[in-house]
Amino acid sequence: MKKMTDKVEPVNRISPFLLVLILIVFILSLSALFMAMQSIAEQTDLLNSYSFLVIGVFGLAISAYMLLQTKGKPSHISLELPRVLTTLECPKCDFKSIRDFQREDYVFKETGSCQKCNEPMKITAIYREAKKKKD
Numbered sequence: 181m182k183k184m185t186d187k188v189e190p191v192n193r194i195s196p197f198l199l200v201l202i203l204i205v206f207i208l209s210l211s212a213l214f215m216a217m218q219s220i221a222e223q224t225d226l227l228n229s230y231s232f233l234v235i236g237v238f239g240l241a242i243s244a245y246m247l248l249q250t251k252g253k254p255s256h257i258s259l260e261l262p263r264v265l266t267t268l269e270c271p272k273c274d275f276k277s278i279r280d281f282q283r284e285d286y287v288f289k290e291t292g293s294c295q296k297c298n299e300p301m302k303i304t305a306i307y308r309e310a311k312k313k314k315d
């Protein structure tokens with residue numbers, strides 16, 4: 181049996197509102213581009229079609245930029261705080277628990293007592309929490 185004293189991981193927090201906004205800008209710019217292409221092809225109303233073209237390209241650039249901005253932030257936050265974890269194991273009943281590393285922790289040290297059978301727990305591993313990074 182496995183039990184973990186789980187902590188809340190820093191979640192990628194992009195607000196759905198912002199995503200919808202980006203999507204709307206993206207779709208609007210695409211349709212502006214489409215309209216521009218169409219009227220350029222048909223040689224009608226060239227002045228308007230070029231301004232649609234500019235609007236479309238500009239909108240695409242903005243939505244791409246916003247998307248990059250929202251993706252960039254969370255990884256920077258998680259980069260600041262690498263967590264070190266300590267795994268404790270009960271030699272008697274194999275109960276496992278994981279907690280934050282504390283000073284004076286070392287592997288095979290006996291510390292605390294088992295929540296199930298009250299035996300002293302042993303530290304079996306100390307490691308830095310693995311982070312999924314996309315940089």
Ligand SMILES: [Zn+2]
Pocket residue numbers: 270271272273274275294295296297298299
């Ligand atoms: Zn135990």
